[in-house]
Amino acid sequence: GEQVEQRPPHLSVREGDSAVITCTYTDPNSYYFFWYKQEPGASLQLLMKVFSSTEINEGQGFTVLLNKKDKRLSLNLTAAHPGDSAAYFCAVSVESSSFSKLVFGQGTSLSVVP
Amino acid sequence: EAAVTQSPRSKVAVTGGKVTLSCHQTNNHDYMYWYRQDTGHGLRLIHYSYVADSTEKGDIPDGYKASRPSQENFSLILELASLSQTAVYFCASTHSAEQFFGPGTRLTVL
Numbered sequence: 020g021e022q023v024e025q026r027p028p029h030l031s032v033r034e035g036d037s038a039v040i041t042c043t044y045t046d047p048n049s050y051y052f053f054w055y056k057q058e059p060g061a062s063l064q065l066l067m068k069v070f071s072s073t074e075i076n077e078g079q080g081f082t083v084l085l086n087k088k089d090k091r092l093s094l095n096l097t098a099a100h101p102g103d104s105a106a107y108f109c110a111v112s113v114e115s116s117s118f119s120k121l122v123f124g125q126g127t128s129l130s131v132v133p
Numbered sequence: 134e135a136a137v138t139q140s141p142r143s144k145v146a147v148t149g150g151k152v153t154l155s156c157h158q159t160n161n162h163d164y165m166y167w168y169r170q171d172t173g174h175g176l177r178l179i180h181y182s183y184v185a186d187s188t189e190k191g192d193i194p195d196g197y198k199a200s201r202p203s204q205e206n207f208s209l210i211l212e213l214a215s216l217s218q219t220a221v222y223f224c225a226s227t228h229s230a231e232q233f234f235g236p237g238t239r240l241t242v243l
Binding site: 025028062063121124 | 236
């Protein structure tokens with residue numbers, strides 16, 4: 020089945036620097052891709068949903084890139100600030116004939132130092 | 134107003150005891166899911182359901198049962214709780230591919 024590898028597991032950057040998190044997946048038929056942010060003790064907050072037909076998506080302070088050829092998904096926080104400190108998870112949607120299943124990456128713990 | 138709620142929000146259980154975690158959604162979604170999250174890891178699918186009175190096994194169903202008595206409610210049951218089931222449990226509902234998560238239940242088994 021689908022496998023998702025997320026790197027790095029931990030990332031520390033200074034305020035104003037960029038932070039890049041990358042996921043690779045195995046199923047070429049994966050169609051939907053998600054980035055979630057999880058603050059300590061909280062639930063998962065959807066940052067962005069990406070369809071396989073779209074390669075670049077820009078949010079508020081971040082960019083998501085999808086490389087279908089390499090089966091790679093990345094999240095780039097362009098100018099990180101302390102409020103970005105959290106765990107980030109990618110998830111890939113594997114749709115079968117009966118249901119939609121999300122396969123998650125292992126997560127990245129991001130720390131933004133003032 | 135939260136569309137996916139879970140109860141309890143935290144629970145301490147004894148080894149061998151029975152634990153029931155509840156989830157309620159007001160999204161009117163057909164699909165509901167139970168995941169567990171271990172410290173420093175992503176979410177793994179335990180059980181899911183696409184219609185009332187029917188449940189399906191996910192990737193890690195051993196030691197868990199699920200119940201879907203109505204479209205709105207989905208329960209996760211640990212008949213004999215074990216230390217290895219200490220984790221945070223998330224419920225989710227979905228309309229299409231996007232899943233909406235509840236706040237989580239922190240379960241500690243002693």
